[in-house]
Amino acid sequence: MSLYVTELRRLAKRRLTRVMLVLLVLGLTGIVTAFAFSSHKLSPAVIAQAQAESDANFRDAVKDWERSIADCDAAKARGEQTEDRYGPNCGRDWKPTPEMFDPKWNLPYQFDFRAEFGVFIAVFAGAVALFAFLIGASFVGAEWSTGGMMNLLLWRPKRLTVLGTKLAAVLTTLTGVTVVLGALWTLAFWLIASNRGTTEKVTSGVWQSAGISGLRAWGLILAVGAVAFALASLGRHTAMALGVAVGVGVVSEIGIRIAMTIAGVRFGDRWVLSTYALAWFEKKWTLVDYRSCELVQGECTPKEMLVTWQDSALVFGIGTAVVMVAAFWMMRRRDIT
Amino acid sequence: MSAVLEIEGLRKTYKSRRRGVRNALDGFDMRVEAGQVHGFLGPNGSGKTTTLRTLLGLIQPDGGRMAILGHEVPGALPTVAGQVGAIVESPQFFPHFSARDTLSLLAGAGDVPAVRVDEVLELVGLRDRAGERVKTYSLGMKQRLAVASALLKNPKLLILDEPANGLDPGGIREMRTLMRTLAESGMTVVLSSHILGEIQLICDEVTIISLGRRVAAGPVEQVLAQHSHGGVRVRLDAAEDLAAAAELLGRAGVAVTRHPDHLMLAGVDKPATVSRLLAEQHLYVSELAPVAVDLESVFLEITATAPVPGQHRQVDQSAKIGEPGHAGTTGGWGA
CATH class of the missing domain: 3.40.50.300 (P-loop containing nucleotide triphosphate hydrolases)
Known part of the structure; x- marks a missing residue:
């Protein structure tokens, strides 16, 4: 227990942890602030103003239409060709109608908590996952590269226990940060929706769905932190994790995508990691093979492939487990020089 | 203990x-x-x-x-x-x-x-x-x-x-x-x-x-x-007697190295025997000093890592036990 508490203290004392936490909070605060200003509550006065704007626009359009017909008739009387410019029958058939000027178009943006908060859970998860990656990688990577790990092992000569305790400290910290900031994030958007948006139709089912999305976000954050930790431990340097992340990003998102397209592989995006990230947040992600209609005459519905969040759990779970096992195995086997 | x-x-x-x-x-x-x-x-x-x-x-x-x-x-x-x-x-x-x-x-x-x-x-x-x-x-x-x-x-x-x-x-x-x-x-x-x-x-x-x-x-x-080798430095009253002293000590089984103004003896257990041997032949010593060794010289000798003019010793070139006089050719890296 003392080692666990010490590692929590060590992580909290690290400058990178503090700086990145401040940056994370500033970034999230910036998003919330900007969003709060962009959302406007649709009060009766705002709706009436939008209606008035719409009516005025309609009247202006009618006037323009009438002027256009008059201009067209005058041109016709001078013997000019009018079809190209004014259309047939001087455009009399195109009289503007009130339906063409929907007042909604003049309404300012209003945040709808029910419809849109899910997207912001994904945004939050992305930001915290980045934080998790840096903290997880540097916590063990810097310990290796500065000799801190060796010092610690002289005190606690149980390699797996030491590595496991450090990992537990990272995951605990990430959980704490996720829970606290996640609660503040939810509260902030609820307040935005309450004061400058709408909370209509936010039923218990909506909260339940948001809660499940939050759990998936938490799982992703922990997985990213754990993978970064394991990679940095394998390479005994923070840069190892960063290098692998960049490498995987380039290979998966660019290399595989191009290779699959050139090779003509059906549903090539199923080999791309971001597909599973999208499915993880959206619960399911549909891949469409438009080439399946290439030689079909007439109506064709392209073939589809569904990637579910369970598929994502399998991919990310196996990937995380493999890296973790490798890190602990190497910790047990490799000499510390 | x-x-x-x-x-x-x-x-x-x-x-x-x-x-x-x-x-x-x-x-x-x-x-x-x-x-x-x-x-x-x-x-x-x-x-x-x-x-x-x-x-x-x-x-x-x-x-x-x-x-x-x-x-x-x-x-x-x-x-x-x-x-x-x-x-x-x-x-x-x-x-x-x-x-x-x-x-x-x-x-x-x-x-x-x-x-x-x-x-x-x-x-x-x-x-x-x-x-x-x-x-x-x-x-x-x-x-x-x-x-x-x-x-x-x-x-x-x-x-x-x-x-x-x-x-x-x-x-x-x-x-x-x-x-x-x-x-x-x-x-x-x-x-x-x-x-x-x-x-x-x-x-x-x-x-x-x-x-x-x-x-x-x-x-x-x-x-x-163990590594002092019984070294003794000898100076005589008259420097011209060094040659005779060296010959006398050599005949007595002492390893002698001549220097311009003194002799260096090796393998001497009791320096007093040197004094007595020379005095018997009317050769009188003005200095009879055991040469003390320090850990550094012993270390250099044991490990065969003493610098040699004109040579650049490599890291792995040091003594291996059981191979006297053989500057090692194996072992060593990673330490």
């Missing part, structure tokens, strides 16, 4: 496709008695640090036996770790933590009372700079911090790898005094250093390693005596 540290036949082999097989430790033996300050010497790449790392569980040995405080290691390291303080090679600490934070976290990990942090900071002279970040420390200050971290547990066995590295002359003297004080308080100290004058001054016994094997061990005086 009981042994605090025992190493028998320790072996560590590194295999590399490019560099082949190298024996960093090749059946190394070492024994340190309780309450000693024990010097652990060897040329660069001889296996000192590999030995210490293996002993402390950082490197897995390929063979041999090790015991600390009567417990077989590395198996029993978790049991004895609380009684062993160690620094291995250069002091390395997280640069953005202060000395107090560094020691406080170590104390936390090892269940050491927090009050001990200030005690060791005082002991190594870092009390007034304890709140500063380690990155601002000089090498000597980092070295002091490393010693402080090793002392934090108030260990029974203290292992220090080059503790005087980077210290100023005052710091070296303080470190010497500290080692002796700790030994007098009952702590056993194993000291790896290349400052052989210091080792000779403060160590009770030494172990010398070369190419992964022990080449000498025992009390310092004994090791020096």
Whole structure:
């Protein structure tokens, strides 16, 4: 227990942890602030103003239409060709109608908590996952590269226990940060929706769905932190994790995508990691093979492939487990020089 | 006397496709008695640090036996770790933590009372700079911090790898005094250093390693005596008598080297016999001085690492036990 508490203290004392936490909070605060200003509550006065704007626009359009017909008739009387410019029958058939000027178009943006908060859970998860990656990688990577790990092992000569305790400290910290900031994030958007948006139709089912999305976000954050930790431990340097992340990003998102397209592989995006990230947040992600209609005459519905969040759990779970096992195995086997 | 540290036949082999097989430790033996300050010497790449790392569980040995405080290691390291303080090679600490934070976290990990942090900071002279970040420390200050971290547990066995590295002359003297004080308080100290004058001054016994094997061990005086070769410098009242004296001593079986104003004799057990032998032939000595050897010259001789003019000795070129006069051709890297 003392080692666990010490590692929590060590992580909290690290400058990178503090700086990145401040940056994370500033970034999230910036998003919330900007969003709060962009959302406007649709009060009766705002709706009436939008209606008035719409009516005025309609009247202006009618006037323009009438002027256009008059201009067209005058041109016709001078013997000019009018079809190209004014259309047939001087455009009399195109009289503007009130339906063409929907007042909604003049309404300012209003945040709808029910419809849109899910997207912001994904945004939050992305930001915290980045934080998790840096903290997880540097916590063990810097310990290796500065000799801190060796010092610690002289005190606690149980390699797996030491590595496991450090990992537990990272995951605990990430959980704490996720829970606290996640609660503040939810509260902030609820307040935005309450004061400058709408909370209509936010039923218990909506909260339940948001809660499940939050759990998936938490799982992703922990997985990213754990993978970064394991990679940095394998390479005994923070840069190892960063290098692998960049490498995987380039290979998966660019290399595989191009290779699959050139090779003509059906549903090539199923080999791309971001597909599973999208499915993880959206619960399911549909891949469409438009080439399946290439030689079909007439109506064709392209073939589809569904990637579910369970598929994502399998991919990310196996990937995380493999890296973790490798890190602990190497910790047990490799000499510390 | 009981042994605090025992190493028998320790072996560590590194295999590399490019560099082949190298024996960093090749059946190394070492024994340190309780309450000693024990010097652990060897040329660069001889296996000192590999030995210490293996002993402390950082490197897995390929063979041999090790015991600390009567417990077989590395198996029993978790049991004895609380009684062993160690620094291995250069002091390395997280640069953005202060000395107090560094020691406080170590104390936390090892269940050491927090009050001990200030005690060791005082002991190594870092009390007034304890709140500063380690990155601002000089090498000597980092070295002091490393010693402080090793002392934090108030260990029974203290292992220090080059503790005087980077210290100023005052710091070296303080470190010497500290080692002796700790030994007098009952702590056993194993000291790896290349400052052989210091080792000779403060160590009770030494172990010398070369190419992964022990080449000498025992009390310092004994090791020096074994390699003194009975050297004696002789000057005569009349320098023109040196030739006659050299011939006389040579006939008596003494190895003589002539110099312009004196003779150097080797293999002389009792210098008084030289005086008597010469006096019998009316050759009178004005100086008869046994040539004292120091640990440095013994070390250079044993390990065959004395510099030779015009030659550039390579790291792996040192003596291997059982191969007299043969500058080693194998072993050594990775230490």
